[in-house]
Amino acid sequence: MVLVFAEATNGKFKKAAHEVVTYGAKTAAALGTECVALTLGDVTDAGDLGRFGASKVYNLSAPELATFDGSVYTAAIAGAARQLGAKVIILLHNSTGKNLVGRLAARLDAGSVPGANAIPSTDGGFSVRKSVFSGKAIADVSINTDYKVISLSGNSIPVEESGSAVSVESISVDLPAAKTKVLETKRAEGITPLPEAELVVSGGRGLKGPENWGVIQDLADALGATTACSRPVADVGWRPHHEHVGQTGVAIRPNLYIAAGISGAIQHLAGVNSSKTIVVINKDPEAPFFKAADYGVVADLFDVLPRLTEAIKAHKAG
Amino acid sequence: MKMLVCVSKTPETTTKIQLNGDHSDLDYSGVNYIMNPYDEWYALVRALELKEAAGGSVTILNVGPADNDAVIRKGLAIGADDAIRVDATGGGSLFIAKQIAAQAKAGGYDIIWFGKETIDYNGSEVGAMVAELLDVAYVGEASHLEMNGTTATVTRDIEGGIEIVEVSTPFAISAAKGMAEQRIPNMRGIMMAKRKPLNVVAAEDAAATTSVKSYELPPAKTAVKLIDPENMEELVRLLHEEAKVI
Ligand SMILES: Cc1cc2nc3c(=O)[nH]c(=O)nc-3n(C[C@H](O)[C@H](O)[C@H](O)COP(=O)(O)OP(=O)(O)OC[C@H]3O[C@@H](n4cnc5c(N)ncnc54)[C@H](O)[C@@H]3O)c2cc1C
Numbered sequence: 001m002v003l004v005f006a007e008a009t010n011g012k013f014k015k016a017a018h019e020v021v022t023y024g025a026k027t028a029a030a031l032g033t034e035c036v037a038l039t040l041g042d043v044t045d046a047g048d049l050g051r052f053g054a055s056k057v058y059n060l061s062a063p064e065l066a067t068f069d070g071s072v073y074t075a076a077i078a079g080a081a082r083q084l085g086a087k088v089i090i091l092l093h094n095s096t097g098k099n100l101v102g103r104l105a106a107r108l109d110a111g112s113v114p115g116a117n118a119i120p121s122t123d124g125g126f127s128v129r130k131s132v133f134s135g136k137a138i139a140d141v142s143i144n145t146d147y148k149v150i151s152l153s154g155n156s157i158p159v160e161e162s163g164s165a166v167s168v169e170s171i172s173v174d175l176p177a178a179k180t181k182v183l184e185t186k187r188a189e190g191i192t193p194l195p196e197a198e199l200v201v202s203g204g205r206g207l208k209g210p211e212n213w214g215v216i217q218d219l220a221d222a223l224g225a226t227t228a229c230s231r232p233v234a235d236v237g238w239r240p241h242h243e244h245v246g247q248t249g250v251a252i253r254p255n256l257y258i259a260a261g262i263s264g265a266i267q268h269l270a271g272v273n274s275s276k277t278i279v280v281i282n283k284d285p286e287a288p289f290f291k292a293a294d295y296g297v298v299a300d301l302f303d304v305l306p307r308l309t310e311a312i313k314a315h316k317a318g
Numbered sequence: 319m320k321m322l323v324c325v326s327k328t329p330e331t332t333t334k335i336q337l338n339g340d341h342s343d344l345d346y347s348g349v350n351y352i353m354n355p356y357d358e359w360y361a362l363v364r365a366l367e368l369k370e371a372a373g374g375s376v377t378i379l380n381v382g383p384a385d386n387d388a389v390i391r392k393g394l395a396i397g398a399d400d401a402i403r404v405d406a407t408g409g410g411s412l413f414i415a416k417q418i419a420a421q422a423k424a425g426g427y428d429i430i431w432f433g434k435e436t437i438d439y440n441g442s443e444v445g446a447m448v449a450e451l452l453d454v455a456y457v458g459e460a461s462h463l464e465m466n467g468t469t470a471t472v473t474r475d476i477e478g479g480i481e482i483v484e485v486s487t488p489f490a491i492s493a494a495k496g497m498a499e500q501r502i503p504n505m506r507g508i509m510m511a512k513r514k515p516l517n518v519v520a521a522e523d524a525a526a527t528t529s530v531k532s533y534e535l536p537p538a539k540t541a542v543k544l545i546d547p548e549n550m551e552e553l554v555r556l557l558h559e560e561a562k563v564i
């Protein structure tokens with residue numbers, strides 16, 4: 001059996017949860033088994049996960065699960081897996097997942113693949129592909145243990161509906177006391193966080209200064225995109241640090257990445273080269289970013305961005 | 319504060335990745351190695367700052383072969399007191415975590431530091447594994463830490479924001495950007511590092527739970543399509559009709 005941990009934010013599921021359930025259902029199909037989903041804490045509409053292929057949805061509610069603690073969540077997920085007889089455990093490779101994959105693997109003495117981006121292959125064993133060396137290679141990793149733990153990179157597979165809503169059963173597991181105490185959680189309201197964004201508009205040193213960011217913001221607003229930046233821009237404080245993408249910043253794989261005034265250094269590419277479509281706007285035709293781009297515009301970004309924004313608005317207006 | 323900083327060795331970022339003949343492994347000839355940046359710039363430096371402020375010790379730990387000694391010496395040159403290398407090659411994440419946990423148990427450390435991930439395989443899992451094996455708290459992707467006696471207030475990065483948590487020693491933590499500022503070793507540090515203890519210990523038995531079956535290079539990117547800057551309507555049309563992303 002495949003067990004998918006579907007994480008809810010403030011009680012609701014985002015697209016990423018639908019992705020990971022879709023992934024779990026396809027993995028279960030490849031193994032000839034069923035996929036069940038596990039939700040923790042108070043969630044609305046958990047049964048809806050059935051639409052993405054979960055044959056059953058289990059909910060574990062306990063006061064200890066109200067805020068995140070790695071050891072409590074691990075006990076909950078591993079406990080549920082043992083109780084249900086699930087051998088493959090799948091979660092998202094987001095901040096929660098990164099705190100859990102290692103713990104689950106250690107607890108279950110399992111082989112793990114963090115950051116997988118394709119459905120596992122089951123011919124001749126069990127292996128999962130992930131991108132390594134900053135996207136410069138793909139590794140097919142075999143898991144050699146009975147229990148298997150996989151975390152799925154966001155935006156790696158399309159969400160697919162393959163069923164209908166199911167009823168939700170509760171489950172109970174003994175939970176330990178939390179080892180961490182959450183004092184405060186702060187999230188920017190209203191904008192899609194970078195790792196989850198499908199459309200991203202990003203600016204680099206070519207913008208010349210923070211006062212010029214309006215051209216980036218206007219395009220992002222017209223598209224409904226999230227904004228990002230190169231590292232030097234965050235280092236000098238033109239933009240907040242959570243916008244910095246690349247090897248030392250956030251790694252993203254949106255459907256569309258528009259980069260303006262960014263040269264395309266290897267460390268920048270490391271965080272963005274899994275984007276499905278890349279548009280580069282740079283006045284230097286020799287900028288290395290053009291080699292990684294699908295579409296390029298060789299021009300002054302201050303001329304091009306407002307024009308692109310207008311064209312997007314016209315397109316949206318139909 | 320007795321601290322352990324786990325450091326790994328990774329190919330330098332700009333390394334060109336090539337595969338061997340049957341794609342079962344990389345072609346390692348000509349690869350330059352560095353200390354994993356998250357371990358060096360953030361975990362190690364913050365540990366040193368805590369030691370400078372409140373006393374204690376900083377021990378570097380690496381699980382790897384003798385070739386890794388250069389990277390370990392760099393950590394000593396930056397300011398760690400001593401180092402341990404568990405002599406092993408490969409083994410995978412859980413194998414490495416079990417080695418680290420055994421050393422951590424023996425040493426009785428207050429804080430065990432990790433980088434948020436290695437930049438080669440981007441596992442971001444070894445720290446959480448060690449925490450589970452030792453049954454201690456773990457905070458992943460931490461960008462800020464303040465100590466107050468034996469309690470730490472830690473900021474961790476979450477999607478689109480931050481979470482502030484409190485943990486007590488002993489705990490494990492993985493460091494992300496923001497935790498500290500990179501330090502460049504000076505001549506004196508490099509000289510002193512040569513005389514600092516680097517203890518090599520044998521690995522414990524543990525199974526490899528994963529292995530790489532094969533590698534592949536990503537498909538070559540098709541040449542960029544250049545769009546006339548005067549014609550942004552054409553770019554929008556291509557994004558809509560050809561790329562189908564808007
Ligand atoms: C270990 C390490 C890790 C790193 N990690 C990261 C990382 O995570 N993310 C990251 O981004 N960088 C990272 N870097 C830095 C990276 O190497 C580059 O220095 C950085 O990405 C350059 O940022 P940039 O492209 O904004 O600036 P620049 O390289 O200065 O490029 C500016 C570009 O703007 C163009 N331009 C200027 N004016 C205009 C105009 N009016 N119209 C159009 N184009 C214009 C120029 O032609 C140029 O190509 C790292 C470096 C190291 C050593």
Ligand SMILES: Nc1ncnc2c1ncn2[C@@H]1O[C@H](COP(=O)(O)O)[C@@H](O)[C@H]1O
Binds near residue numbers: 324357411434443444
């Ligand atoms: N071979 C190793 N020896 C010591 N520490 C390691 C080793 N591999 C990984 N680590 C530590 O674990 C962190 C996370 O690694 P990973 O889970 O592989 O991304 C690294 O940043 C290091 O701090």
